[in-house]
Amino acid sequence: MTALRLENVSKVYPSGDAEIVALDHASLEVGDAEIVALVGPSGSGKTTVLSIAGGLLSPSEGWVVVGGNDISEYNPKRLTNFRREKVGFVFQSVNLVPFLTARENLLVVADFGRRDKKKAAARADQLLGELGLEKRKHNLPAQLSGGERQRVAVGRAFMNEPDLVLIDEPTSALDTKLGEQVMELIVTEVRARDTAAVIVTHDPRMTRRADRVLPIVDGVIGDTAMS
Amino acid sequence: MKPALLELRRRPWRFAPAVLALVLLTALLLILGGLLDGLYTGFTGALRAQPGALLVYSTDANVSVPRSRIDAAMTAEVKRVPGVERVGGLGTALLGADVSGQATQASVALFGYQLAPQGVPGPPEITGQVYADTSLKAYGVKEGQTLLLGPTRYPVSVVGWVSDTNFMLQGSLWGNVDTWREVLASARPDLVMAPGTYQILTVSTAQAADPARVAVAIDAATDGTTQTVTRSFAADSLPGIKQQRSTFIAIISTTFFVVALVVALFFVLLILERTGIYAVFKAIGASSGQLFSQVVLQAVVIAVLSFLLGTLLAMGVGALIPPQVPLQLTAGRAIEVGVGLIVMAALGSALSLRRVVGIDPATAIS
């Protein structure tokens, strides 16, 4: 099955008297357990692709189907539910809730999904264990290193067993060694769970690990696979 | 033009909540101050208007006019005290008055006097004639009208007007001593005083004499049966005056504190939201001091604007309030409120200093 299908998706913003075309009839298909890397310069629309695929934005035109659900016409409330159930995010700046411990940062996803608390706790502990954060799970973000925080963010992205994980420049703020570790982590987790992933990145180490690498320029996704 | 003032001009709605709150608080402060002043004036007018510096009560009256009783013998002793220039008897009766054509009675304080208070002509020659305080106009009283006093409806006729002479919030009527005695005999036989006996004496002292010393001398001369006090002391001793003043001052002070609180909280919020902009300003060279002074400037401008609008609101409310409510809006009180408002607003905004100083210009570029 296709984890993600964007068909002729456009996103246009008004800007003063003119219009900004962030995405211009972009199309993309990502298979079930595929890792696709999106590469492009600043302003090329890669963040917009992620936002639309993740239900943070609605397209001005076109279709967006994630895990079999056509979310193109979803209203904000349905998009919220969709994000909670079907999608995982790893943001560019780590974005953990500062007053929740590592473990609680994972549990909070289940909390607003009103999931079974025991199951959620078990899953969170399992994920944290796999991520090597067993001993750090009761620490607040301020007490964690940069790499540990990123690992928590990765764990949170998988907490709701998503069909698709969307990752925005995961290594851009990290030094070489840390970047390697996080990259390794992401790919391992994605593969282990047979989840699809779209990774926006500049990092060639990341692109080497992807199944496909697609360029995006001026809102148009190229179809040349660059491995 | 300074960015702070430009922001006020171009984004006025941002400041609307604070201005609204401060306008209401200003109107409240002015009305509270007006009530305090009106109550004081309405309670104490008759005493403040007395021509002499001193008032003499009987000791057992505890500086209460209705309970005081000075007979002819005591009066004679007072007159003999060195430094005493003139002595006049004063008596009062608190009554209801029927005003022709009006459904409700007016509350009046009838005075019988010998020495004319400030602004009041000498005692009417004809018994039954009185001067009325202008506040009674609100009750429909007119010059030349006959008022019927007390349960026995004793008639008195209004022959002229005086102002700021009220007593215990009741409109005063000033007649000669005989008028007072006759009204008492008719309406309140239990309060009647024999000829020569008055409730209090009003004493004016010789120019060279020190009123404080004369007061002590008077009480000594009467063997302690009198208590001689100044007009202001007498005014402050009226029942309820001190409690009124302390209650109102407590309320007014609290309200000023609320002003500071509103401004402080509002600016904390504003600065939080402006952190990015302030970081940019700092990055391009503005000092914390300059930013902070902009904040204070905005607070002061808001305070001034709110004061002006609040004053209009208070005046509007004052126009709607029935005249029986003792509201007295004065320029002096308004100036006090204005200054207080500006000071509290500036203080309130000053609490944001730490926040402004703490903004890191480096965050402008991350």
Next chain:
Amino acid sequence: MLAASREIRRSPVRFGLLAGAIGLLMFLVFFQQTLLSALLNSFAGALQNQSGTVLVYTSEARDNVEASALSPDVIAQVAAVPGVGQIGPVGVATLTLVAKGQQLEVAVIGAEPGKPGQPTKLISGRLATAPGEGVASAEAKNFGIGDTVTTAAGGWPVTIVGLTQQSQLNVLPTLFATFDTYTALRKAANPDATAVLASALAVVPSSEVSPEALAAAINAEVSSVTARTRNDAAANALGVSATQASFVIVLTLAVVVVALVIGFFFLIMTVQKTATLTLLRALGAPAGYLVRGLIAQVALVLGVALLLAAGLLAAAMVTANTGLSLTIEPGALVASTAAIVGLSLLGVAFSVWRVLRIEPIQAVNPPALGGIE
């Protein structure tokens, strides 16, 4: 509620200070209310807690019993109104008396033994039955049973044979005596008085007639008097409405301040954690989840504040030395608590609006200058 509850747990000082401040303000409101009802009682408790269910005084006195003087004619007219059962003259005056060696302002109330007008809240001793006997208010501790009270000049001794509570007039120490004693004290204070008239009549209706009906009948038949049930007379007494008005201003201010403080505090916090809230929305938290969390935090703060206020009130009741007898009136406290809660929620509405305005897209695309427009 995970996020909301953990936030409180991790910022106990901030929330604690807020709950403390609100608790103090709520205590001020509660205490003022208790003080107010005791004060109102002290203005006119003597009128309310005496045996005449209807009180009659001159209309001209405008609900100031002390300013009223009823002539014998008028008294006869009132007595003739159908429905009047028992009737007793009541004299009311403020006099300077000496008690326990101290000169005091005392509200003296004279009533004939066996007739209406006797105090109904005797807490010790007995009623005055003979001249020279009196029943005094217990509150200000100026009187004890067996004490002798005299005029300022030392004459006309009155022996205290009983003590009352909640039976004061004009917030003064109050002395109930026989009408003869009252007359004697009045004449001692003013020897020139030609007559000492009754200030009011205390009336008990005959058995088939209600106090309200009798008051209405007297008002209709005798034009120069005002007849009121004793509760109405107390409610309309001089000083009651003015005192009530000033307290109401203070109470309203306090309640408004509570709402302001809560509203602003939560608004500031909401703005401060906008990034976190945006993140949670991006992760799929429904707006309702965030709003519920906010409301839960407000409810917790108010709950703790309420407990604090109740505790402080209990302590104040025991330790406060106001000269008034304080009793808690649950109805009034519930009403002001409801007002505070209601206004606080209104104050928080602005924060709720901000939360609802959050655009989850801003988790990936923060607005240019780090501020919220």
